[in-house]
Amino acid sequence: MLKGLKTSIRPIEEDDLDEIYQWYNDQEVNLWSSGAWPLNTLQSKDQLAVKFLDESPDTHRYIILDENERLIGTIGFKEINIPARSVALFVVIGDKNYWGKAYGTDAVITFARYLFSQWNFHRISLDTWDQNIRAIKAYEKVGFVIEGRQREARYVLGNYHDAILMGLLREEFLALHGKI
Numbered sequence: 001m002l003k004g005l006k007t008s009i010r011p012i013e014e015d016d017l018d019e020i021y022q023w024y025n026d027q028e029v030n031l032w033s034s035g036a037w038p039l040n041t042l043q044s045k046d047q048l049a050v051k052f053l054d055e056s057p058d059t060h061r062y063i064i065l066d067e068n069e070r071l072i073g074t075i076g077f078k079e080i081n082i083p084a085r086s087v088a089l090f091v092v093i094g095d096k097n098y099w100g101k102a103y104g105t106d107a108v109i110t111f112a113r114y115l116f117s118q119w120n121f122h123r124i125s126l127d128t129w130d131q132n133i134r135a136i137k138a139y140e141k142v143g144f145v146i147e148g149r150q151r152e153a154r155y156v157l158g159n160y161h162d163a164i165l166m167g168l169l170r171e172e173f174l175a176l177h178g179k180i
């Protein structure tokens with residue numbers, strides 16, 4: 001179990017799937033996390049079980065818990081580049097009651113520390129879309145900087161939006177958050 005100040009992070013168990021299913025089929029969560037709703041097909045429990053429980057060499061998923069070990073979201077990494085020691089991070093606080101209360105930021109700090117220390121990554125990247133100011137602000141608090149934007153790369157509720165590309169280097173994380 002990884003311990004942050006407000007959150008803990010552990011591997012996903014089968015019993016977590018019911019909660020994850022609720023989050024993945026919540027239109028608002030889906031809107032912010034993928035920017036695609038309502039174009040997505042709603043996910044079935046079987047699809048989710050395959051996605052979350054099957055071991056994949058490239059995508060690793062974990063669950064985020066609050067101080068009382070209540071499930072509040074998921075976090076993970078993918079797109080591992082071994083020679084460059086870089087990886088892409090993704091996060092969703094699925095319980096909307098926890099948005100804007102620094103749980104997401106704490107989880108990303110905790111998880112980034114794990115990726116830099118245990119996995120020995122040198123760089124973490126992530127992306128979001130231009131209207132997701134809450135995500136951009138949260139990632140900036142962790143230390144991520146905006147490295148670029150892909151113009152009109154996302155299509156959300158009938159409008160094109162820019163994708164925002166962000167990155168964080170190990171040295172930058174160390175400077176902000178101390179030893180790993």
Ligand SMILES: CC(C)(COP(=O)(O)OP(=O)(O)OC[C@H]1O[C@@H](n2cnc3c(N)ncnc32)[C@H](O)[C@@H]1OP(=O)(O)O)[C@@H](O)C(=O)NCCC(=O)NCCS
Binds near residue numbers: 099100137138
């Ligand atoms: C994105 C997410 C992980 C952020 O975690 P969080 O715990 O909600 O974020 P925090 O509360 O730590 O920080 C959010 C910051 O954005 C600010 N913010 C929120 N909405 C804002 C807005 N419309 N304009 C400006 N600032 C805003 C908050 O004030 C806060 O900054 P502060 O701490 O300096 O006051 C979480 O909200 C989430 O998972 N949302 C739904 C799915 C999603 O968007 N996933 C990310 C996909 S890339």
